[in-house]
Amino acid sequence: MYPHERSLVTRMQGKPFALLGINERDQKEQLKQLVARREITWRFWWDGPRAPIANQWKIEYTPTIYVLDAKGVIRYKDVQDEEMDKAVDQLLREAGSDKTS
Numbered sequence: 001m002y003p004h005e006r007s008l009v010t011r012m013q014g015k016p017f018a019l020l021g022i023n024e025r026d027q028k029e030q031l032k033q034l035v036a037r038r039e040i041t042w043r044f045w046w047d048g049p050r051a052p053i054a055n056q057w058k059i060e061y062t063p064t065i066y067v068l069d070a071k072g073v074i075r076y077k078d079v080q081d082e083e084m085d086k087a088v089d090q091l092l093r094e095a096g097s098d099k100t101s
Contacts, residue, residue, distance in 0.1 A: 001063060001080065002034070002039050002040065004080070004081055004084070005019060005021075005042070006039070006040075006041055008084065008085065008088065009041055009042050010041075012088065015092060016070065016092070016095060017088065017092065018042075018043070019042040019043075020042065020043050020044075020045075021040065021042060021043070021044040021045070022044070022045050022046075022047050022053050022054065023044070023045070023046055023047060023062075024046070024047035024048060024049070024051035024053075024054050024062075025062060028046045028048075031044065031046050063078075063080075064077070064078065065077065065078050065079060065080065065084065067079060067084065067087045067088060067091065069091050069094065069095070070091070070094075070095040075087070075091060
């Protein structure tokens with residue numbers, strides 16, 4: 001998913017958009033290497049073996065994807081690739097940012 005997420009972050013530069021990532025499965029050093037290779041260009045947290053963030057959000061499997069609107073309401077869940085793009089574009093239109101491409 002990293003290549004698609006990276007392209008989405010690039011496409012959304014300058015727009016009211018943020019991608020946040022959380023990973024509790026991989027080792028911390030593996031994630032540091034991904035970030036160092038710039039495969040992850042957005043905010044990304046390692047949740048650790050106890051996974052407090054995943055537990056608070058009741059994440060039962062990975063990847064779990066939430067797309068939130070401008071008010072912080074979860075509007076889409078588990079959308080990927082083109083579906084994720086459409087969800088983000090729709091929410092930007094609703095928020096008044098018509099320029100999504």
